[in-house]
Amino acid sequence: MNDPVRLQLVPLGASFQVERGTPLQEALFAYGVEFPCGGRGRCKGCRVKLLAGGIDPSPEEEKLLGAGETAQGWRLACRARAESDLTLEIAQWEATILADETVFEFEPGEGLGLAVDLGTTTLVAQLLDLKTGCVLGMRTALNPQARHGADVMSRVQFAAIENRQPVLEELIRKEIGGLAKKILESAKVEGAAVRDIVIVGNTVMHHLFCGVDIEPLSRYPFEPERDGMMEFSASRLGWNLPGDPSVRFLPCLGGFVGSDILAGILATRLDACDSLSMLIDLGTNGEIVLGNRDGLLCASAAAGPAFEGARISRGMRAATGAIASVSSAGRGLEMHVLGNAAPRGICGSGLVDAAAAGLDLGLILPSGRLANGAREWMLRPPVSLTQTDIRELQLAKGAIAAGIKLLLKERGASAEEVERVYLAGAFGNYINRTSARRIGLLDFPEEKIRPAGNTALLGAKLALFQLNRGPGDYRGILEMTRHVPLASSEEFQETFIESMGF
Numbered sequence: 001m002n003d004p005v006r007l008q009l010v011p012l013g014a015s016f017q018v019e020r021g022t023p024l025q026e027a028l029f030a031y032g033v034e035f036p037c038g039g040r041g042r043c044k045g046c047r048v049k050l051l052a053g054g055i056d057p058s059p060e061e062e063k064l065l066g067a068g069e070t071a072q073g074w075r076l077a078c079r080a081r082a083e084s085d086l087t088l089e090i091a092q093w094e095a096t097i098l099a100d101e102t103v104f105e106f107e108p109g110e111g112l113g114l115a116v117d118l119g120t121t122t123l124v125a126q127l128l129d130l131k132t133g134c135v136l137g138m139r140t141a142l143n144p145q146a147r148h149g150a151d152v153m154s155r156v157q158f159a160a161i162e163n164r165q166p167v168l169e170e171l172i173r174k175e176i177g178g179l180a181k182k183i184l185e186s187a188k189v190e191g192a193a194v195r196d197i198v199i200v201g202n203t204v205m206h207h208l209f210c211g212v213d214i215e216p217l218s219r220y221p222f223e224p225e226r227d228g229m230m231e232f233s234a235s236r237l238g239w240n241l242p243g244d245p246s247v248r249f250l251p252c253l254g255g256f257v258g259s260d261i262l263a264g265i266l267a268t269r270l271d272a273c274d275s276l277s278m279l280i281d282l283g284t285n286g287e288i289v290l291g292n293r294d295g296l297l298c299a300s301a302a303a304g305p306a307f308e309g310a311r312i313s314r315g316m317r318a319a320t321g322a323i324a325s326v327s328s329a330g331r332g333l334e335m336h337v338l339g340n341a342a343p344r345g346i347c348g349s350g351l352v353d354a355a356a357a358g359l360d361l362g363l364i365l366p367s368g369r370l371a372n373g374a375r376e377w378m379l380r381p382p383v384s385l386t387q388t389d390i391r392e393l394q395l396a397k398g399a400i401a402a403g404i405k406l407l408l409k410e411r412g413a414s415a416e417e418v419e420r421v422y423l424a425g426a427f428g429n430y431i432n433r434t435s436a437r438r439i440g441l442l443d444f445p446e447e448k449i450r451p452a453g454n455t456a457l458l459g460a461k462l463a464l465f466q467l468n469r470g471p472g473d474y475r476g477i478l479e480m481t482r483h484v485p486l487a488s489s490e491e492f493q494e495t496f497i498e499s500m501g502f
Contacts, residue, residue, distance in 0.1 A: 001017060001018075001019055002019060003019060003020045004017040004018065004019060004020065005017065005018060005019075005020050005082050005083070005084055005085050005086070006085045006086075007027060007082060007085075007086050007087075007088065008052075008085075008086070008087040008088070009028075009031055009087075009088055009089075009090050010051065010087065010088070010089050010090075011089070012031060012032075012090065014031060018082050020082065020083060020084075021081050021082065021083060022081060022082045023078075023080075023081050024048070024077040024078070024080045024081065024082060024088075025039045025046070025077055025078045025147055026147070027082060028046075028048065028077050028088075028090065029142075029144070029146070029147040030142070031090060032090060032319065033046050033048060033077050033090055034046060034146075034150065034316065034317065035077070035078055035146065035147050035148070035149070035150065036149070036150035036151070036154075036305070036309075036310040036311070036315075037078075037149065037150070037154060037310075038147075038148045038149030038150075038154040038155075038157070038158055039078035039147065039148065039149075040078070041060050041061070041064065041076055041078055041079050042064075043310070043311065044064060044065065044076065044313075045150070045310070045315070045316070046076055046077040046078045047065070047074050047075070047076060047077070048074070048075055048076075048077050048088045048089065048090050049072070049073045049074055049075075049088065049089035049090075050073040050074075050075050050086065050087075050088060051073065051087040051088065051089055052085075052086065052087035053084050053085050053086035053087060054083070054084050054086075055075050055080045055083075055086065057070040057075060058079050060076075060079060061075060061076050061079055064076070097122045097123075097124050097140040097426070098124070098425065098426040098429060098453060098454040098457075099124050099126070099138060099140070099454060099457065100126070100453060100454045100457040100458045100461070101135070102267075102453070102458050104133070104458070104461070104462060106133050106462070106465040107465055108130065108131045108132070108133075109130035109131065109195070109464075109465060110130060110131060110195065111130055111192070111193050111194065111195035111243065112127060112128065112129060112130060112136070112189065112192055112193065112194045112195060112243075113127075113128045113130045113194070113195055113196045113197070113198070113461075113464040113465075114126070114127050114128070114180055114183070114194060114196075114197040114198070114245070114464075115128065115197075115198050115457060115460035115461040115463075115464055116176060116179075116197065116198065116199040116200070116460065117200060117201070117260065117263075117454060117456040117457040117460060118143070118172070118176070118199055118200065118201035118205045118209060118260075119143060119201065119202075119205070119260075119425075119456075120143060120146070120150075120151065120152055120155075120202065120204070120205065120283070120284065120308075121142065121143055121146055121150070121308065121317065122140065122141070122142060122143060122426075123140060123141045123142070123143055123175065123176065123179065124138065124139075124140045124454065124457055125138065125139050125140075125176070125179045125180065125183060126138045126183075126457065126461065127183045127184065127187055127189075128461060128464060130195060130464065130465065133465075136183075136187040136189060137183040137184070137186050137187035138183065139179045139182050139183050139186075141175060141179060143172065143175070144171040144172065144174075144175050145168045145171050145172055145208065148164070148167070148168065150305060150308060150310045151284040151304075151305035151308065151310055152202060152204040152205075152256075152284050152285060153284065153302075155168060155204055155208065156204060156214055156217055156218050157218070159208060159214045160214050160215045160217070160218040161218065165208065165211075165213075165214055168208045169208055169209065169211055172205075172208060172209050173209065173237050173238065174238070176199070176209075177234075177237060177238060177239035177241075180194075180197070180234075180239060180241055181239070181240075181241070184241070184242070192242060192243075193242050193243030193245075194234075194241050194242060194243045194245040195243060195245055195246075196245055196246055196248065196464055196467050197234065197245050197246070197247040197248065198248055198250060198460045198461075198463045198464050198467070199247065199248070199249045199250070199259075199460070200249070200250050200258070200259040200260045200262070200263040200456050200457075200459060200460045200463075201249070201258055201259060201260050201456075202252075202256065202258035202260055202261075202283075202285065202287075203217065203224055203227060203252045203255065203256050203257070203258040204217060204256070204258075205258065205260075206227065206230070206249055206252055206258055206259060207224065209249060210230040210232075210249050212224070212225075212226050212227075212230070213225065217256070220487065221485065221487055221488050222255060222256065222487050223254075223255055223485070224252065224255070227251060227252035227254070228251045228252075229248060229249070229250060229251045230248070230249045231246055231247065231248050231249075232246070232247045232248075233245075233246060233247070234246075234247055246467075248467065250262055250263065250460070250463060250474065251478060253298050253478070253481050253483055254298065254481075254482075254483025254485075255299075255300055255483055255485055255487075256285040256287070256300035256302075257287050257289075257298045257299065257300050257483060258287070260281070260287075260424075260456035260459075261279070261281060261287045261289060261298065261424075261456075262459065262474055262477060262478070263455060263456045263457075263458070263459020263460050263462075263463065263474075264279050264281065264289070264422075264424045264452070264455035264456060264459055265279065265289060265296065265459070265477050265481075266458075266459035266462045266463065266474055266477065267452070267455035267456075267458040267459040267462065268422045268452055268455060270289060270291065270292070270296065270422075271291075271292075271293060271296060271476070271477050271480060272293055273292040273293060273419075273420075274292060274293065275292060275419035275420070276290070276291065276292050276411075276413055276417050276418050276419060277290075277291070277292060277418065277419060277420040277421070277422070278290050278404070278418050278420070278421045278422065279422045279424060279452070279455070280400070280404075280421065280422070280423055280424065280428065280442075281423075281424040281425050281428065282303070282307050282348075282400065282423065282425065282427045282428050282431070282441075283303070283307060283308065283425065283427065284302075284303060284304060284305045284307075284308065285300045285301070285302055285303065286300065286301045286303040286307075286396075286399065286400045286403065287299070287300050288300070288301065288400070288403050288404060288407055289481075290404075290407045290408065290411055290413075290418075291411070291481075295480050295481075295482070296477070296480055296481040296482070297407050297410055297411055297481070297482055297484055298481055298482070298483055298484065299403050299406070299407055299483065299484040299485070299486050300403070300486070301399040301400050301402065301403035301486055302399055302487075303395070303396040303397075303399040303400055304392065304395050304396050304399070305396075306348070306351065306392040306393050306395065306396040307348040307351075307352075307396055307427055308347075308348055308427070309322070309345065309346065309347045309348055309351070311392050312346065312351060312385075312389045312392060312393075313384070313385075313386050313388070313389055314344075314345045314346055314382070314383045314384065314385075314389075315345060315346060315347070315351070315389075316344070316345035316346070316347055317347060318338060318347040318348070318349065318426070318430070319338060319339075319347075320338055320339030320341050321337065321338065321339060321341045321342065321343060321344035321345060322337065322338045322343075322344070322345050322346060322347040322350065323335050323336070323337055323343050323345070323346040323347070323350040323354075323379060323380065323383055324336050324337070324338050324347055324349050324350045324430070325349060325350055325353050325432065326350055326353035326354040326356075326357050326379065327353065327357055328357040328360045328361050331361065333357060333379065333380075335350075335379065335380060343379075343380050343381075343382075343383045344382070344383070345383060346379070346383055346385075348427050348431070349427065349430045349431050349432065351385075351389075351393055352393070352397075352431055352432065352435045352436055352439060352441065353432055353435045354379060354385060355390065355393055355435070355438075355439050355502070356432075356434070356435035356438035356439055357435075358377065358385075359438060359439070359502055360438070363377055364377075364390065364502065365502075366501055366502045367501060367502075368390050368391060368394045368500065368501065368502060369387070370387055370390065374387075375387060393439075394500045394501075394502075395500070397439055397440060397441040397499070397500075398496050398497070398499040398500035399496060399499075400441060401440055401441060401443065401499035402486075402492060402495040402496040402498075402499045403486055403492075404442075404443075405495055405499065406484070406486060406489060406491060406492060406495060407484060409491075410484055415443060415444060418444060418448065419448065420448055420450060421442065421444050421448050421449045421450065422450055422452040422455070423449060423450065423451050423452055424452050424453075424454075424455040424456065425454065425455075425456070426454075428451055428452065429451045429452075429453055429454075430451075433446045433449045434446060436449075438502075439502050440499065440501070440502055459474075
């Protein structure tokens with residue numbers, strides 16, 4: 001390493017060298033520093049505290065952070081470089097990544113298979129013995145693309161507008177290939193042949209892994225030109241794996257409804273239900289599926305990243321220091337902070353809870369305005385909710401609620417006719433159903449709402465047993481599913497506005 005400098009991170013106790021001039025964005029991502037806006041200096045999500053060394057604040061930092069915070073040593077990691085030895089205070093990233101241990105029926109095969117859930121924020125991969133169905137190993141990781149934006153639209157902008165798609169492709173291919181190698185090593189099956197690898201993810205992840213031009217997703221009508229099954233050999237991807245397995249990224253269902261939702265249908269058997277059921281994945285582009293064995297409708301609603309903690313003044317992922325739940329107690333609040341640490345932010349589940357508690361206490365009005373003209377509501381220092389934060393939540397919940405209403409209308413059904421509502425993914429697994437109903441996000445009886453876990457990973461595992469055997473269940477799902485493009489719906493904007501109120 002030429003001309004190195006040393007970085008020390010507290011309270012982690014980490015110490016390592018980087019080349020002088022290395023952007024802190026590159027050095028700190030793996031240690032828990034978040035870059036929600038992709039390092040564009042807009043969100044303050046990558047704040048770190050300078051304890052020793054020298055980083056002069058830029059004019060942009062002083063404007064965004066204010067003179068008081070910069071004087072205290074706060075800096076934006078996305079705007080700084082390691083020009084000298086530095087000691088920085090950061091918070092440790094310590095979040096649970098949702099895996100899957102569901103027992104399922106299968107027809108035995110030969111060799112090994114790898115199922116990968118490629119999420120916008122996290123990755124989880126499981127190695128299976130295709131003869132027994134046993135999980136032989138598992139690895140999880142952060143999606144390294146997140147250093148260039150926390151949500152999918154930030155990635156689209158980086159890839160399409162800034163012409164950096166190859167950068168994101170290389171990052172994710174290298175990360176998944178590394179995970180596969182580590183799983184094989186830890187499972188002590190290095191010599192065994194891997195037969196197939198199945199990857200599922202949203203449409204943006206599909207494009208940013210497969211090398212499909214993402215530019216059409218950056219503009220109206222936001223429809224991909226190619227969203228089908230993509231197949232590669234492991235060696236073509238630069239992966240040195242025994243057996244040189246086929247790597248298949250399952251097809252998307254249409255628009256921003258990706259193969260993670262196809263996998264979710266496989267996992268919940270929505271396509272085989274007699275009664276009307278719904279699958280909802282709450283995220284930046286909230287995906288919704290409605291139907292039964294007679295046919296399925298799917299749509300995506302551009303909710304924005306509020307459920308993931310982005311664009312919220314003190315928002316963060318569900319990691320150590322995040323307020324994850326809030327409830328009203330008399331005229332006060334009770335809160336749970338992840339990791340039993342001092343609060344440093346609020347994640348999506350805490351945000352939904354806080355809004356519901358604020359409504360119960362009369363601190364938030366049904367219109368979404370803070371009562372008595374307040375500009376912010378202090379939850380627990382230093383974490384507060386601003387009026388802008390509440391508007392961001394209203395935008396997110398309004399988009400999901402509108403999407404649900406329009407799919408029901410398209411089907412000619414009412415909410416009362418829906419027998420089950422499956423919530424997919426980590427946020428759906430942890431959200432408080434009472435709070436979600438209180439704010440109007442999910443207008444269904446609580447007993448009908450069921451957290452479904454990591455349906456994307458379970459569906460990817462099920463698909464492993466269907467490959468190379470002719471038409472399988474997931475191909476039948478493609479035939480019976482119709483995508484409803486909400487972006488071009490004349491009713492969506494009106495319904496969206498009507499759905500914003502609490």
